[in-house]
Amino acid sequence: MRKRAEVFLFLFIGAFIGSNLRYLESLIFKPSNGFPLGTLVANLSGALVLPFLIHYLQDRFNLSSRVILTLSTGVLGSxxxxxxxxxxxxxxxxxxxxxxxxIYLTLTIVGGFALAILGNYWAATQAFNDYAKKSREERS
Incomplete structure (x- = not known):
């Protein structure tokens, strides 16, 4: 029971951070001409960051499942x-x-998918660069 309570607490903290980031972002990207720019920016940036978080940061920094859940479901989910x-x-x-x-549907759906692919590519590139750097250091 204690472990579940900790998970809820971490999710609560992550959701608090994510929802406040979302509110701040909505103040920066106010809708113009009825176009929901703030929502588009939030969803596209989340589509880019989530695969990077899961495929690079988790492995690179050996993040626990609790931290990943907090960042992905808590922060990015809210x-x-x-x-x-x-x-x-x-x-x-x-x-x-x-x-x-x-335009909105196309940018959100196609753009989100493209940015998710880019996020995976970013993670793989960063992992490769880390590996190459480590190899160079070991040879020195």
Whole structure:
């Protein structure tokens, strides 16, 4: 029971951080012309960071599953937002802003997938660079 309580506490702390980052980000990227730029930035940056977190930082720093859960589910889960994405999509649809709707859907879905691939590539490149550096140091 104690372990579950610790997990909830870590998630609570991560969610607190992520939701406050999301709020700060929404103040920086205010919607213009009805385009939900803040939600787009949050979701795309989360799509880039999550694979890097899972595939590089976890291995590089030997992070515990509790830390990964805190960062991925807690911080990134509360920072990114599918519910706001769907609400924004519906609002664009409902107001007949077809071009903005198409752009938003395309950037979010295709852009998110592309950034997830880029995040994996970033993780692999960083891991390779670390390995190469370690090899050079061992030869010296």
């Amino acid at each position: 920072y990114t937002t599918f519910s706001t994405f769907t609400a924004d999509t519906y609002r664009l649809f409902n107001t007949g802003q077809w071009l903005l709707l198409f």
